[in-house]
């Protein structure tokens with residue numbers, strides 16, 4: 807059976823993390839699914855599901871929020887791993903709690919705080935002004951936590967072996 811890595815990404819970080827996980831689990835039976843695309847995803851063909859999304863203004867994207875709501879019963883029947891991308895390290899626990907429903911967080915066999923990036927070149931004018939003012943950064947910054955991602959890859963790989 808296949809593994810699905812389902813993500814929502816505004817400026818490409820969650821997408822990069824999803825790709826890193828896909829490369830890391832080294833399993834040809836993996837599908838990377840961007841919720842920004844229009845296709846409807848049939849979860850029945852997957853034995854493991856990885857969900858990843860980024861935090862903007864304290865919230866996850868609408869597509870991931872809707873996807874979790876629409877598929878919660880199926881998600882609770884399958885092994886699930888979760889990751890979030892963010893830059894506010896102090897609030898990561900709270901943001902993770904707000905990102906996914908408690909039932910799903912408790913059900914997940916692995917959760918990952920993947921860190922994030924500020925990519926000024928991908929932001930629109932308003933976003934760039936807000937981020938520069940709040941954080942004081944003058945150029946793009948990457949704080950992706952590859953150690954956490956490697957741990958997630960190990961947990962997923964172990965789960966693939968038993969499923």
Ligand SMILES: Cc1cc2nc3c(=O)[nH]c(=O)nc-3n(C[C@H](O)[C@H](O)[C@H](O)COP(=O)(O)O)c2cc1C
Pocket residue numbers: 814815816817818819820821859860861862863864865891892893894895901921922923924925929933936937
């Ligand atoms: C306009 C804007 C608002 C953001 N708000 C938050 C936030 O509330 N909390 C946080 O931890 N990170 C915040 N971030 C950082 C993003 O989570 C980070 O840039 C992440 O890497 C984006 O991932 P994506 O490109 O996959 O969407 C914000 C970034 C932008 C540009």
